[in-house]
Amino acid sequence: MEKHLIVTQDSDKSSDEVCSWFYRHGVHFKRLNLDSYKMIDRNNDLYFDYFNFDSVDISIPGKTEVNDENLAKKYTSIWYRRPRANFDNMVIDQTESDLSKILFDKIKSNQKSELRELYEYIFNSSLHGSVVLGNRLKTRVNKLEILSLANRLGICIPRTKVVTKKSQILEFQKEVNNSLITKSIFEPIFAIDNDLEQRHISYTNELTDSILEKIPNYFSPSLLQEKVEKDFEIRTFVMGENFYSMAIFSQNNKKTAVDFRKYDREKPNRNIPFTLPEELKAKIKKLLKAIDFNTGSIDIIKGTDGKYYFLEINSVGQFGMVSKPCNYNIEYHIYKYLTRNEEKTS
The missing domain is CATH 3.30.470.20 (ATP-grasp fold, B domain)
Known part of the structure; x- marks a missing residue:
């Protein structure tokens, strides 16, 4: 019986390395990938299980029953490595529907939101561990x-401002008497153009004079910091x-x-x-x-x-970039943190 649960994504290499320590020491564990909403052959290796909503039965107030062995018991430890579910692959049967594309897309978006609400409730009410690393819903x-x-x-x-006018940039420059940098308020942009075989990534950049000359007088709210x-x-x-x-x-x-x-x-x-x-x-x-x-x-x-x-x-940031150059072996220490020196079970 698995006593340790790793909630992550199939594509996460850091999870792979931590899992290798469970295998090496013969400690049973369960890996739950949340890459997409889809069914996986139950005869496959449980290592590759995905989350699904089959046979959910909920009464409020009352008992939540999920016919899924992933959520059926209390675990010794749970690592919420990448606990954000992805419902983009959910498909609505439109074979006999006369819905317009606008309405269809709206319904699909709404159903994704409903699944996300249900997912959060199920995780809150069903998953419990004596040792928990990470936050189940907050990434x-x-x-x-x-x-x-x-x-x-x-x-x-660093001294920080969010501005919308070029004049505010110039005022901030005088205030800090130094160069400024700009970065994303949210997450950096990452896009792949398959046709041109190009990757587009937004970075933190210094606001040089040549860049300032091209900035319009008014623009979308932007984050500035003293360099x-x-x-x-x-x-x-x-x-x-x-x-x-x-x-x-x-x-x-x-x-x-x-x-x-x-x-x-x-x-x-x-x-x-x-x-x-x-x-x-x-x-x-x-x-x-x-x-x-x-x-x-x-x-x-x-x-x-x-x-x-x-x-x-x-x-949920990558830690391999710290682990390997510094010889910290963080992946092993995560395994030890989760198992608390558990003896070999097989």
Whole structure:
């Protein structure tokens, strides 16, 4: 019987590596992929099970019954690695329907929303674990709210504004007496153009004079921050009380100086293990507790002024980029966190 549950996606390689430790030590576990709403052959390896809504019976008030072994018992541990369900592949039978495309698309969108509401209720009422890593329903936080909260907790952040006019940009420049950078208020854009075989990714960029000249007088609300002069960048993966930090010397390369995600494959950044100051770790723990996270990847800048500037947190961000260069073996430590040194069962 499986005692450990990993809620993730089929395509997540970090989950694959953690699962390999369960296999290596012979500890039973269940992996629940939420890539799409679809049926999977039950005779297949349970490792590849997907979530589905078959035979759901709910009475309110009353009992919730789900005829799905994934949700049928209390687990020793649950890791909500990537717990966001995807209902995009749900199909509405339109074979005998005269619905217009507009109405059909609206109904499909509404049904996806209804499935999402049901999914959240089922997960809240059915899944329980003695050890829980991650948040079952919350995978992100508002970028503006987290900056505000960090500031209230005494964590240094870059001076930040959201503006809609070019004149506000110029005023902000004078206020900080420094260069400005701009980044997405929400998530970065990532798009693939298969026809042209191109990838389009939005990065953090400096507002240079040449860019400012092209900006119109009025535009959509945009996030600006004071450009912090970097000593180096830090990516920290937090798991419970444990911090795994990596210093990224991105400022030594013009290509990566503003955003280290503009990877230079020919001249990679130097990455080394790093230890955050205890005072900063204590404040980050308070921040995580306030947003109900016990794990996540955090981006920080160590400024040339000696200060540590908090940028953002991603609860489901990749941690392999920290684990491997620093030889932390985070995947193994996640396994140990979930199993609590459990003895081999087979």
